Amino acid sequence: MDITFDHVNFTYQAGTPFAGDGLKDVSVTIKDGSYTAIIGHTGSGKSTLLQHLNALLKPTSGTVTIGDFKITNETSNKNLKPLRQKVGMVFQFAENQLFEQTVAKDIAFGPKNFGVSDEEALKLAAQMVKLVGLPDSVLEQSPFDLSGGQMRRVAIAGVLAMQPEVLVLDEPTAGLDPAGRNEMMAMFQKLHETQGLTIVLVTHLMDDVADFADQVLVMDQGQLIKTGSPRTIFADPAWLTAHQLGLPKTAQMAQALTAKGFQFDPQPLTTEELAQQLLPQIGGGAHD
Template identity: 65%
Template sequence: MDIAFEKVNYWYQAGTPFAVQALYDINLNIPAGAFTAVIGQTGSGKSTLIQHLNALLKPTEGQVIIGDRTITPETKNKHLKPLRKKVGLVFQFPENQLFEETVLKDIAFGPQNFGISEEEADKLARQTAKMVGLDESLLERSPFDLSGGQMRRAAIAGVLALEPDVLVLDEPTAGLDPRGRNDIMGLVRHLQAEKQLTIVLITHQMDDVANYADHVIVMAHGHMVRQGTPREVFSDVAWLNENQLELPTATAYANQLIQKGFTFDPLPLTADELADQLVPQLAKQGVADHG
């Protein structure tokens, strides 16, 4: 499901003395099946942008095209329910989405809300829980008795139970330790491959962008200031520094090594890429030292 923004402007409290513009003339494309990361400083407009993807917000001006649906300022809310089934949004803090007595009921709530029978919703919830790695023994427990990582999985399962084409995740690894972060990101990548999902990820973790994304959108002060592949975005180190954006760990380390005489072409984005270029150079240095 392709997504396009065409000349989108958005104001909070539009038409009032308290109006604040949050998005300015956004024109972008998110390809179907892509893993798109949205990055930028706090307050850059990332969350406002992604809330347009399932019409939690509608553009004040311009239009958002999602598959065969076009959302304009005049689009009526009653016409948006089918879209919200196709575009699933997982918020940053999963406890904001978990509310039922048990994990199973929570996952099954969405399908039932869209008219699926209780029996079918229960079956779908169990399948989805298994898909995201939640053990069946957890399904009758309160979602608030789960660990942070398990809560993330339960929240993602509740969205996946609607069988969306697009999965939008707002900082899904916030507050998790490195192992928990890797587990969640590995799950997202697996789901993308298995379900052919379009993934849109808001993150401050540049390593996750380098390791998983194939398309990057950079936001600043409500404007889209750059988009491209991770290599295109992270290759301009000076521009990233000017815009107070971090580099992936491997890229930052390679940049330090350049000052010591090492060379990299292209600039590595991941630990594997760094090792592939660094090991031969270290080997040559070792030979030279022994010579």
Template identity: 65%
Template sequence: MRDINLNIKPGSFTAVIGQTGSGKSTLIQHLNALLKPSSGTVTIGDRTIDATTKNKHLKPLRKKVGIVFQFPENQLFEETVLKDIAFGPQNFGVPTDEAMTLAKKMALLVGLDESLLKRSPFDLSGGQMRRVAIAGVLALEPEVLVLDEPTAGLDPRGRLEIMQLVTQLQSEQDLTIVLITHQMDDVANYADHVIVMAHGEMVKQGTPRAIFSDADWLESYQLGLPSATRFANQLIKAGFTFDPMPLTEDELADQLLPQLSKEGHDHG
């Protein structure tokens, strides 16, 4: 990676998009110093990291920024769901009783029923395992939650449930969210800021509306449009007009319904 210069605001929902190999995962590993910059600095809160920062000084930071990696269920290993969620806090020195209480609270927060807590995490569905992994990171009580493709491999309902959970956590826990995703609909529906990566560089950043306003530019980086925007482009060819271009299904419906009713009235 080179020449990355960006600012992620507290409380924001930032999506990071780009083709496989563009540098997305490398970028997020700098956010809690799993990787340290070879030149330049990374500042998180009041802490600045550079190439000389000693690893022993990084533990508090890794509590502040929690990362849920892609297919996080591969990182589950304890014999029960509760123990798995409690593992992180215990690793940071929280006494077992406190860690277990915290784990129960976080399990409830991510929508895991209490009846599941004594079961093996490997007996759960894919969506439930994903929730266990998220709860384990939340048990560290981070200020920033970084999610690398949190809906990968889930069916449409599972994807929707995980994204609804993420937005609920953001508002209820006052979290800053950083989301790596290939799902442009999720970017349109949830993000307020978008970072586009290519060849280890940040090639563009802005609001979802600004990023999705140039279909040709996105195509040049092999990136798509949200499905509502794609559909609107097809409708334009049939004589419909949109201003601004809709990004979400709700925006599409809001602009389309008056035109459909007018067309029906004209024919009537």
């Protein structure tokens, strides 16, 4: 299910003295099955763009096409329920959305709201708990008795229980320690690979962009100013700095090593790429 923005503009509080541009003439396609990262400094329009992906916001002008759905300023909310089942949103600190007495009931709530029977919804809950790496034993526990990382996985399981085709992630690892962050990102990558989910990730962590994304959208002042692969986006450090962005840590290390006489072509973006190019230069081999 492709998602296409066609000359999309969005104005907050349009027609009032407080009107402000959220998006300006954005045109881009997020391909079915892709892993797209959206980056940009605070206030660049990332969250506004994100909320158009399942019509939480509708364009002031232009069109957003999501699969068979065309969203314009005239689109009625009553026709959007099927769309919101196809596009699952995981907001920052998703665990704050938990509210039911047990994990099973919380995960089952969404499917039941879309007409799935109680029995089938609870079966889905059991499947989703496994999918996010939690033991069956949590199903009858209160979500509020779990750790913060476990609570976030429960919230994500609730989104996955809707069986979306697109998973939208807004800073999904915010507040987690490094180990928890790594586990969470590995889980999303596994879902992308095994479930065929299209993933759209908003993040300020350039390492995650380099490690996981195949397409990057760069936002600035409500405009889409650059698109391309991570290698294309990170090829110009001066341009990134001018737009208040940086390089992945591996690329930063490669730059420091270049100053000491090492050579890299292309610029390594991941630790694996750095190791492959560095080992021959320091006399190591693949077996090292």
